[in-house]
Amino acid sequence: MRKFLKVTLASALIGCGVIGTVSSLMVKEAKAVEIITHWVPHEVYGMPGEPDNSGKVFFSGLKAKYMGYPKDAQRSPYPGKYSKFWKTLPAYRYYIPDYMYNRDEVRPSNPIKGTFKLEQCVACHSVMTPGIVRDYNKSAHSKAEPAPTGCDTCHGNNHQKLTMPSSKACGTAECHETQYNEQGQGGIGSHASCSSFAQVECAWSIERPPGDTAGCTFCHTSPEERCSTCHQRHQFDPAVARRSEQCKTCHWGKDHRDWEAYDIGLHGTVYQVNKWDTEQFDFSKKLSDADYVGPTCQYCHMRGGHHNVQRASIVYTSMGMSMADRGAPLWKEKRDRWVSICDDCHSPRFARENLQAMDESVKDASLKYRETFKVAEDLLIDGVLDPMPKDLCPDWSGQHIWSLKIGAYHDGEAYGGKTGESGEFRMSNVTDVERLCFESVGYFQTYIYKGMAHGSWNDATYSDGSFGMDRWLVNVKQNASRARRLAALEKKVGISWQPEQFWKTGEWLDQLTGPYIVKNHPGKTIFDLCPDPGWLDTHHAPAEEVEYIERKLKELGMEAGTHDVKQDSESKSVREH
């Protein structure tokens, strides 16, 4: 509607009624069975798709892999599917308050007895924790009319039953319901679902002791469980929350390289050299009224102040990490929104050609990864991996299936499991070539995608993006060459090589969940021990996936068997011109 208004207005102003033409569309066939089998882990780790944007791999992405909320799940379905293998630290209580702090049975004891009024809280805490009180006194909460939103509003009055506010506490009807509801609209992969999902159903937090993944916990509970990560307590000043750095604590590094991509590009530069000039960046204005000289993170991703950042997160992982068909109908809406956000300051053609540049970079990266992957996979198939899956300690689920292959693609037992069984993610205990592959696609291809998506081409190429994938391709070949030469020598001289025991056991490995399961539940895997459906099923053949995809195809008016795919290179929309 906004766009329509703009076009109409523009037409009226310059007296020009005919704007653009609709290009003819090339049409291709793709079988649903192919679609179904191309869900994310395959793309990310195995990538059997074809090396182009033909559309055959057009539909997938992390969304497709996930099953969505479990039936009847509340918004924060702690403790979650694998909770019996999930370990927490006491400090987590501050980060997941509804699960670990606010419930009566786990509420931490407090030596101060009594029920207090706001004035009493402030009087005592201005001595005990003066910084908090100082901040509170500057806040809008303290100045609210007719009565302040006081300590007791959020924490309660009974000092032995104090609560730690969760985002739910802020999102009540009297307070910030709109923002809370908007924030909750995002699907999987969004702020609204990054906590229990990532904490309890993903391998990395289940696999090992909590001290080793506390960093995952901190960020992955932040935007779902509490508002105060982005809205600094106890001032909660929205002017501060509108600055780009607010997003940085979580959105940086290896596989979340958003901050770096933004900061090193021209958008970040405009921000950095103007950010304290109130004429250029007036942060006291609402996001919907923002007239900045350049974009902040929030300006684009929280367009107009909307708290579902996923809404304006232009592409899903699949778009950046696989060789999806960029012009496929499912992506069109996302891509058009991308363009419409850029066109405050750029022409739509500029935006669209930047998007296409991203497509090309991702395609090149995917090809590079596929070559990397194949070198590793061939070692496995030829039985010369050092060591083979069976000779590693079990993965977090208690299995010995190759970590880079997902079950649906196994056509035999070469990968260590039965056809249809999945390998699982490994971090600590994995061969060098598997790790190389993971890093190439999980880290460096991410840099490429994030860099291109943020207009930071230099970051895409330079920061171990393209250059890193080049290097890792050399690494995996070097490794493979040496493994094969050793194997050939051993064969020739009659040595029957036995992989070292340190791949199976060690002081650290013995702390992991996989070995624990194998030792304590012989013959079982975590899937046997935790049979309830969760949000995510990486192991079994994706029945839910099929259902999900079929439903989506139906929504799109496509048949399950074959469908039409619009090719990106020829799909010019009206506003492109």
Place this chain on the structure above:
Amino acid sequence: MRKFLKVTLASALIGCGVIGTVSSLMVKEAKAVEIITHWVPHEVYGMPGEPDNSGKVFFSGLKAKYMGYPKDAQRSPYPGKYSKFWKTLPAYRYYIPDYMYNRDEVRPSNPIKGTFKLEQCVACHSVMTPGIVRDYNKSAHSKAEPAPTGCDTCHGNNHQKLTMPSSKACGTAECHETQYNEQGQGGIGSHASCSSFAQVECAWSIERPPGDTAGCTFCHTSPEERCSTCHQRHQFDPAVARRSEQCKTCHWGKDHRDWEAYDIGLHGTVYQVNKWDTEQFDFSKKLSDADYVGPTCQYCHMRGGHHNVQRASIVYTSMGMSMADRGAPLWKEKRDRWVSICDDCHSPRFARENLQAMDESVKDASLKYRETFKVAEDLLIDGVLDPMPKDLCPDWSGQHIWSLKIGAYHDGEAYGGKTGESGEFRMSNVTDVERLCFESVGYFQTYIYKGMAHGSWNDATYSDGSFGMDRWLVNVKQNASRARRLAALEKKVGISWQPEQFWKTGEWLDQLTGPYIVKNHPGKTIFDLCPDPGWLDTHHAPAEEVEYIERKLKELGMEAGTHDVKQDSESKSVREH
């Protein structure tokens, strides 16, 4: 003159007429033939010079390697020598406008017809692209007298023949001619020559698909092709352009680690803790009037506002990356300017001793690299490289010569080519040891040089500078040891090792230019297919180099055969004391 004035004034003020003495100079001989053979690639990749500052390797640097502008070349000689193998993306049109946007035959179509006045542009675009208009309204352009410099001034009036302003468009006689001309004075390696040269004549952009090198393109077209990278459009406020971060987008990372070196040092710290205090950094003043509390990038490198940054870029690559004679006449002018820039705030002795510290660090780094290189080269010479050049897919030129050796130094065919033929740069498809060598000198020695040059000694040692070179030396030895043990074993047991096919072909490798040439032009190399002289010739024996060097020696009043070299350690200038 400035220095003279200062010295004279100082003398007058304190009544002290005798300032310093001229040291006696030690004189050495060096044969021109040696000089000629020591051009950059040798130094950088092979470094046959002697491990001291004797002066024998004194003359070279990237300048010497390059041939200068091709005959009759315009300032932006697109498409360039290898253009038939150069691929672009549509988005490049915004970055190389004169080549891809402004020419009638490639001008992108625009659905809006008509010829418009400034008022009309502003009226419509305040709806279509409001950010741009908001910025324009704040600009000096919009307030120019007697008439504003309007949208039409730079973009034209005919909406179907709009132009994208290049730096040429800004540099007209009516507008910013001085700055444009100054910017254009730099030689090769400067802002004025970083675009077509690096895009079309260097290996990395020719070697592969454009999505993989878009980051190179973004920065390498920036300062030559358009002013708006540093002068943020559409305000073009010079106060903003004077902030250090403006240089950051391009000048960071692996082999351009300028920002990091500045930012982590004391200069950067002074900037960071004072930059929004107008008493300490008044960016509204012209650079020639700047009285900052500390240096910005621009303060030193655009001394007084001069737009040829190369003028005050203290040393060329050769100075940082090779064991050149630091006191050689060619370098004296650069070094004296270095010191004269520092002496606003530091004593000349301080500056000169920092420069000498850089020399020492670079010398140490060069020794470390030479040891690294030798380990790799010996593998090649002994035929135990994994794999040998012939077993890799062809380099970007279509050849199989070792990438770390340049032709003029080959005394035989050990390197894969004939005597006098060059190896070529490889990135994607190279052995581990070649890559290790490239990284050691191309990345880590760069950090050392950049860190020391910016007074950030800590960055030189710490950020994978010295420590990185230490590590890579271990890496290359480890690799070489294993390669030799495998080769010895294979020999002993009678295995004739055949390098893996993945070194020759793969999904990604097959996209590269080298394999394409070999397949489509059997028996030819890129040098055969693109015989025109360009700016750069890495392959042939450097006839132009000889001519260039002889001319330079003549300018310096030296004979071609032998010449005098001043040794740095004894060359104290008057102002040193």
Place this chain on the structure above:
Amino acid sequence: MRKFLKVTLASALIGCGVIGTVSSLMVKEAKAVEIITHWVPHEVYGMPGEPDNSGKVFFSGLKAKYMGYPKDAQRSPYPGKYSKFWKTLPAYRYYIPDYMYNRDEVRPSNPIKGTFKLEQCVACHSVMTPGIVRDYNKSAHSKAEPAPTGCDTCHGNNHQKLTMPSSKACGTAECHETQYNEQGQGGIGSHASCSSFAQVECAWSIERPPGDTAGCTFCHTSPEERCSTCHQRHQFDPAVARRSEQCKTCHWGKDHRDWEAYDIGLHGTVYQVNKWDTEQFDFSKKLSDADYVGPTCQYCHMRGGHHNVQRASIVYTSMGMSMADRGAPLWKEKRDRWVSICDDCHSPRFARENLQAMDESVKDASLKYRETFKVAEDLLIDGVLDPMPKDLCPDWSGQHIWSLKIGAYHDGEAYGGKTGESGEFRMSNVTDVERLCFESVGYFQTYIYKGMAHGSWNDATYSDGSFGMDRWLVNVKQNASRARRLAALEKKVGISWQPEQFWKTGEWLDQLTGPYIVKNHPGKTIFDLCPDPGWLDTHHAPAEEVEYIERKLKELGMEAGTHDVKQDSESKSVREH
């Protein structure tokens, strides 16, 4: 006292007299002999302690390893124990002025003769070095009453005997004695002892030419030798010195990753988004009056303005890098202070649980390192290291003992020396597995510790912290597997492998101190050549260590033989509740 006041006040205000209870303490025995043998290098490099917090390894840390100041040492005991092998650069004179600039016999000559008054200095230098004068004129020094603190106050009047002010020059009774004395109170590892100690008695600066370690020198002389690194000359404005970035130049990178840990966490975010808002950060106020919205580095570590930063540096290296008993009496004071600093804004329980989270992360990291180390050590013990210590060029001391093992733990000659002799640190010339181990614990475990200590859990996990240690564990296993397979093959076919000569000699290696000693002093080590006691003795059995520990135990009221250890998990202090 401060805490007491707060508690009392709080009690009065809310009428609640009973605050908390003292938990019962679990008691364990640990033999002093075990304590004594568990000094830092063992923990850091060998870590023979038990994989828990039992208290057996409770007492150690770098403090314990060091011997303290040599007898009769002045505060800056240059040139130090190994000075005959220590090389400097002329520029060092500015960084170690009392040693290299201010003494008559080394004072640099200056061509300007005469004795000058302040007015004359200013008049001339406003031409010669205008930036300095401009800054001086803004300083409090220039405005001091009754007379300005002039150029001559700090540099002297005689232009041929000018001095370069050291921190001693600032710390006179008339000037900044309090700050100077406070700064000097720190023990080893503090600002007050980071210069000659690290320059002349640690391996890295003795091992090699000065150009390669200038970065070490810059930072390691900074806070001990001169005030101007943190107090920017020549304004010396304390408001500027209070900004966090002032600490950044030194406190960043590989093994000092403080800045990154702060900057990426929420504390850093609060700083970054508020730092130029004087209502939130009023840097004109003294640190003792600071009422910032969030912590700066100085706010916590220079609590109230105290210049001994070690006082409020919460934990020593041992606490972050080893499996010490966190509840041991020696640590209690440190930990309680940690909590008391946090409780301006956080509850003590929050602080304490964050501290406990750090303990868990460090414990996990230590286990991971122990597994890493064991893989490497087993290669040595089995004689299949590539190469063995004897086949490397000598370490900086002139020895061939394994770099990852310290003498006291050798029970035989497997490590290359006699029982009781130490290995020494190696950087340039070391096997891959030794380097992997060093990096795992020296870099990545540091990131974990620093990240957790600064409330940046994400940095601990993410920035090559936990993830890096995972990766390096893979690396060392991969290396070990290949080494063993090669050795087995060689044995089988009767090859007697001779390590490559490049491990022993090379252009760079030949510049190092170890080979120099072996060549020029056959049969001697640096310990023979420099027999004087210094601050540090890494080589000999730690007799001083025993004395130190015994004295400490006595101070703590414990016997030498056994003692009681409080376990952290049950040691709840009063204020925890």
